[in-house]
Amino acid sequence: VIRETRERIGGFAKRLVRIGCVRKGRAVALLTAATGAGTARAADLIPVPDFTEYQVPVSMPPAPDHVLWGWLNVGLLVVALSLASYFALVNRSRRSLFVLTIASLIWFGFIYGGCICVIGSIQNVALGVSDANYTIPLTVILLFVLPLVFTLFFGRTFCAAVCPLGAIQEVVAVRPIRVPAWLDHALGLVPYIYLGLAVIYATMGTAFVICRYDPFIPIFRLSGGVNMLIFGGAVLVLGIFIGRPYCRYLCPYGALLALPSRAAKWHVRIPPEQCIQCRLCEDSCPYGAIQRPSAPPPRDSRPAARRRLAVLLVLAPLLVIGGGGLGWLLTIPLARLEHDVRLAERVHAEDTGLVEGMTDASEAFRNTGQPKEELLASVADVRSRFRLPAILLGGWVGLVVAVKLISLAVRRRREDYQPDRARCVSCGRCYWYCPGEQVRLGLIDDVSELVDLQKPEGKLAS
Amino acid sequence: MTRWERYQLAFRCAVVCGVFAAVVASLLLLDYGRRVAEDPLNAPEYLQLKQQLRDDPRNEALQAEFRALDERLREAYFHRRHFAAWGTWLLLAGAAGSAALGKWAATLRRRLPHPEPVDSQDDPEETTNRTGRWAVAVLAGVAAIAAVALYAGFHSELPSDSQQLAAWIAGQQSSGQTAVLGTPTLPDDAAGTVTPLTVTEPDVPAVPTSADHPGAADLPELPAGFPSDEELRVNWPRFRGWEGSGTCPGTGVDAMECGNRRRNPLEDRGSVAGQQFASRVGRPHLLDRR
Numbered sequence: 001v002i003r004e005t006r007e008r009i010g011g012f013a014k015r016l017v018r019i020g021c022v023r024k025g026r027a028v029a030l031l032t033a034a035t036g037a038g039t040a041r042a043a044d045l046i047p048v049p050d051f052t053e054y055q056v057p058v059s060m061p062p063a064p065d066h067v068l069w070g071w072l073n074v075g076l077l078v079v080a081l082s083l084a085s086y087f088a089l090v091n092r093s094r095r096s097l098f099v100l101t102i103a104s105l106i107w108f109g110f111i112y113g114g115c116i117c118v119i120g121s122i123q124n125v126a127l128g129v130s131d132a133n134y135t136i137p138l139t140v141i142l143l144f145v146l147p148l149v150f151t152l153f154f155g156r157t158f159c160a161a162v163c164p165l166g167a168i169q170e171v172v173a174v175r176p177i178r179v180p181a182w183l184d185h186a187l188g189l190v191p192y193i194y195l196g197l198a199v200i201y202a203t204m205g206t207a208f209v210i211c212r213y214d215p216f217i218p219i220f221r222l223s224g225g226v227n228m229l230i231f232g233g234a235v236l237v238l239g240i241f242i243g244r245p246y247c248r249y250l251c252p253y254g255a256l257l258a259l260p261s262r263a264a265k266w267h268v269r270i271p272p273e274q275c276i277q278c279r280l281c282e283d284s285c286p287y288g289a290i291q292r293p294s295a296p297p298p299r300d301s302r303p304a305a306r307r308r309l310a311v312l313l314v315l316a317p318l319l320v321i322g323g324g325g326l327g328w329l330l331t332i333p334l335a336r337l338e339h340d341v342r343l344a345e346r347v348h349a350e351d352t353g354l355v356e357g358m359t360d361a362s363e364a365f366r367n368t369g370q371p372k373e374e375l376l377a378s379v380a381d382v383r384s385r386f387r388l389p390a391i392l393l394g395g396w397v398g399l400v401v402a403v404k405l406i407s408l409a410v411r412r413r414r415e416d417y418q419p420d421r422a423r424c425v426s427c428g429r430c431y432w433y434c435p436g437e438q439v440r441l442g443l444i445d446d447v448s449e450l451v452d453l454q455k456p457e458g459k460l461a462s
Numbered sequence: 463m464t465r466w467e468r469y470q471l472a473f474r475c476a477v478v479c480g481v482f483a484a485v486v487a488s489l490l491l492l493d494y495g496r497r498v499a500e501d502p503l504n505a506p507e508y509l510q511l512k513q514q515l516r517d518d519p520r521n522e523a524l525q526a527e528f529r530a531l532d533e534r535l536r537e538a539y540f541h542r543r544h545f546a547a548w549g550t551w552l553l554l555a556g557a558a559g560s561a562a563l564g565k566w567a568a569t570l571r572r573r574l575p576h577p578e579p580v581d582s583q584d585d586p587e588e589t590t591n592r593t594g595r596w597a598v599a600v601l602a603g604v605a606a607i608a609a610v611a612l613y614a615g616f617h618s619e620l621p622s623d624s625q626q627l628a629a630w631i632a633g634q635q636s637s638g639q640t641a642v643l644g645t646p647t648l649p650d651d652a653a654g655t656v657t658p659l660t661v662t663e664p665d666v667p668a669v670p671t672s673a674d675h676p677g678a679a680d681l682p683e684l685p686a687g688f689p690s691d692e693e694l695r696v697n698w699p700r701f702r703g704w705e706g707s708g709t710c711p712g713t714g715v716d717a718m719e720c721g722n723r724r725r726n727p728l729e730d731r732g733s734v735a736g737q738q739f740a741s742r743v744g745r746p747h748l749l750d751r752r
Contacts (some may be wrong), residue, residue, distance in 0.1 A: 060688060172557075174476075174564035185594035186601040193605075222550045226494065233487070236557075240564075279577040294587045319602075326606055329613040336616075344620055352619075373631060379620050380627040394609075401602045408591045408598065433574065450574065 070139035073112060077146055077162065080104055084161040085154040087428070088268050092437065094428035100161040101170050109164030114220040118143050118158070119165065119253040120211045122195070123202035130203035147253075152260040155267040159247060159254060159425035165216050166251075169244040170427065172236050176243035176286030184288050185408065187249045188423070189400055195252035196396040200389045206338045210252060243286035247425065258422040268419055268426045271436040275416035278451040282417060284433040289423040294414050309409045316402035320395045327394020328387065335386040340378045347372065469570040476563035483556030490549045497542050502535035 080100065087096040108114065116124065121144040128136035147158035159166045179187075198210045211217070215232035218224025238245050247254050261267070270281050270290065282290060297305050335341050339361075346362045349355045358366070365375070419430070431437045435447035444450060463471075502508065511528050518524060580586075621627035 060685060171565070172561045174561065174568050181590045182593035182597040186597035189598065189601060222554070280574055282577065283575060292586065297585075297588065322606075326609040330609055332618055333612050333616045341620070345618065348620060373627075376621060376627055376631070377624070380624050383621075384624070397605065401598060404598050405595055408595045411587065411591075432572070 070137060073108075074139050074142045074146070076107065077118075077143065080108075080162040081146060081150045081158060084157040084426070085150060088157050088160055088426040089154055089266055092272060092428065092431050092440075094431055097161045097428050098170075101167045104162050105164050105167035105171065108162070109168060109216070109220040112164075114164055114214070114217045115211070116140055116143060117165070117214075118147055118163065119251060120208060120214070122252060122256070123198055123208045123210055126199045126202040127205065131205065147257065148260055151257045151264060153265050155264040155421065155426050156254075156257050156261050156424065157426045159257065160427050163247075163253075164220065165214075166244060166247050166425065168216055168219070168236065169239045169246060172239045173243045173286065174240050177241055178283065178286060178288055179242060181288060184248070185404070189404055190249050191252050191255035192400040193397050194250055195255045196393045196400075198252050200334075200393050201337060204338075204385065204389060209337075215246065244425070248287060248423070261424070262421045264421060267421055268424065268428070270417055270419060270430050271434045272431075272440045273436055276435065276447060276451060277417065278435055278447075279417075280435065280450070281430045281433040284430045285419075285424075286429070287423060287425060287427075289420040289425070290430060291414055291418050291420050293416055294411065296413055297411055305409070305411070309406065312402070312406050312409050316399075316406065319398040319402040321398070323398025323401070324391045324395035327390040327392065327397070330394070331387045331390040332383055334390050334393070335383045338382045338386075340375065341382055344372075344375045344379045347375065465570055469567055472563045472567035472570060476560050476567055479556050479560035479563060483553055483560055486549055486553045486556055490546060490553060493542060493546055493549070497539070497546075502539045505535060507531060508535060 080103075083100055084097065087093050087100060108117070121140050124136050124140045125144050127134050128141075147162070150158060161167065161170075194210075198208075201207050201209050213228075213231075215228065215235045217232075218228045219232045219236075235246055277293060282292060284290065296302075336345075343361050343365060346355070346359055347365060350358060350362055419426075435444070435450045438444045438450065439447055508531060511524070511531055515521070515524050515528050619630075621630045
C-alpha cells in the first residue's frame, strides 16, 4: 500500500514539476517524502491539491526510540534465551518451549517489528567492522553476540523459541515431512552462500540484503511490498509441510550458529538419561537433525575411504581458487545492486535509445545537471571496489563446498541416537518419542511397556 | 469428549479457519488489484474536470465541483485502504486460528512409530554420505554454470575501471556524442582536439558547506524539534526504512536542490555509515542555520 502510494506521489510530483505549480525543489521534497513514506507524516502521503500555492512542509524524521527501548529488548532477549535454554535442557518441556515461541513471536515479531533483529545485525556488525565511521549501537552488538554466546553453552536454543522468524515457522509447521538427506545436504549450503553475499554487500555499503529480502518482516508489520508479502506467504505455506524452510535453507545467522553449536558445552539430548536404541525417535525430527549410531567403515573399504578423503583434501584449494575465479567473473553483475550502477545503466540506455521515457531516478539525475562523467566515474569506482569482494565471495563458496564434501567423506563413531549439533534447533519435538522421557513424564511406568529390551535392536513390544 | 472426537473437532475447525483465511487473502488481492488499476488521480472524470478547470480557472462552480469530486475520490480510496487494513487483521486471525487448531489436531493424532527391522548389511550413513556428496557436487556445478552464464549473459557498455572510463569517454567524444547531460560538454582545445578527461580515484565526497549551496538561502526554516545531524547519525542504525530494506528515508532533499553534487533521492542507499550519511544527505547548510 505504501509503495503504491509512494509511486502515486512520485508521479504526482513529476506532474507538478511539469505544470510548474511548484518549484523543482518542492517536488523533490515530495518525492523524497514518498521514498520515506513510512517515516513521513500522514499528511505527506496525501497528494497535495493541484490548484493551490500549497507549500509542502518539511518532513520530520521519526522520533527516535527511547534509549531504554533498545536495552529493554536486549534484556528481554537475555531472559528469553535463558528460559529457552532452561526449557530445552533442564525442564525438557516442549510445551513450555512452544509457549515461549508464541511469546517471542508476539513481542520480537509483531510488537518489536522484527527490526533490528539478530539475523539482520550481521550486516550492522559487518559494516561496523569494515567502516570505522559507522555508528553501531552497543545494543545491536549485544543482539548479535548474545545468541552466539548462549549457543556456545547451550546449543541453538535461540532458534528453538526466541527468534521470531523461527517462531512463525514453528507455529505453522503442522504436517512437516522429511526432506531427503541428500537434498538437505545440498540446500544446507545456501545459507553460507547467502551469508557471504550479505556480508559483502554490507561491507561495501551497498545494501542490507538480509533485511531487503526478509520474507517475514512485512508479515510482522502487516505492511510491505506486495512481492515480499507474497514471498512471505509462500514460505509460510511451504513451512506447513517442510519444517522451517527459511531457517534451514536461507538463514545466514543459522549458518553462523551452527559453528558454536558444534562445540556447545551442554546440548539437548534425546533421551533424558541413557539411549536404549529403540529407534522410536529416528524419524521424529522434521528437520532431519537426528543422527543414527554409526561405526567406522568396514576394514576392507577403509583404503578407498582414505583415498577419497585425500582426493577431496587436494581438491579443496582448487575449489577455493576456482570459486575465486568465478567470483571475479561476477564482479560486474554483483556491482549492479549498487544504485549508482543501476542509475548509470538506465541513463545510458535512455541516451542510446534502448529504452523510452525516464524513471524518477534518471529524471532526478538529469535535473541536477550533474555531468554524466561523474556518474560513470562512480560506476568505475564501484566496479573496481567490488573486484576483491567478488573474488573473496567466490573463494568462500568454494571453501564451503570443499568443507562440506570433506565432512561427508569422514565417518564418525556414534554409540547412540544423537541430535546433529549443527542442525538441531533444540525444539524438543523428539523428547516425546523417547520411552525414557515417557517414563520421566509418568506416562508409562517402565520402558519395557513400549520396547522389548531383549531384542537386539530394541524392537517395539507387541 | 474422546480423543478422536477432539481431533475431529480441531481438524474441522482448522479447515474452516484455513478456508476463511484463503477467502480473505483472495479478497485482499482482488482489492489490491482494483486499487492499483483504479488510481483516483487518473480517473477519467477527474482528469476531464481538471482540464476544464485549467481552461477556465476562475469558474467557481467548476472549482466546487472539482473539490467535491476530489473529496469523493479520496474518500473512496481511503475507504478501500480501511477495508484492506481490516482484511489484514482478519487474515492474520484466520491464519493463526488455522495454524493453532491444525497443530492441536496433529498433536492429538500423534502416535509412536513402528520402525521396520533394518538390514544389518545396509550402511545407511554411507549411502547418505555418498548421495550427499553427489548432491553437493551437483549444486556446486550448477552454481558454477550459473555464474558463467550470468557473466556471459550480462552485457554492460559502461566502463569497469578508470582506464576504461577515460577510453570510453574519449570514444564518445570522438564519435560526436554528448557525454554530459544538462551541462556543457568537455572543453575542446584550440586545435579542435578533444581533451581527454583525467579520471582519478574518487575520494570520499567532501561534506558540502553552506557556501556550496547557492540555493540554501531559499530553503525554509527547519521546524522546531528537527533533529540535529548528530541525533540522526546516532539513531540511524535503528531505522531501515519502511519496508526493512535498509533504504534511507528522507535523504538527499536539500543536496538535490542545491545541485552542485548529484544526489539520488529515490535510491540513496541507507546502509551507509554515519559519517557518510552526513555527507550524502548533506544538510550542513541547515545545520549552519541552526
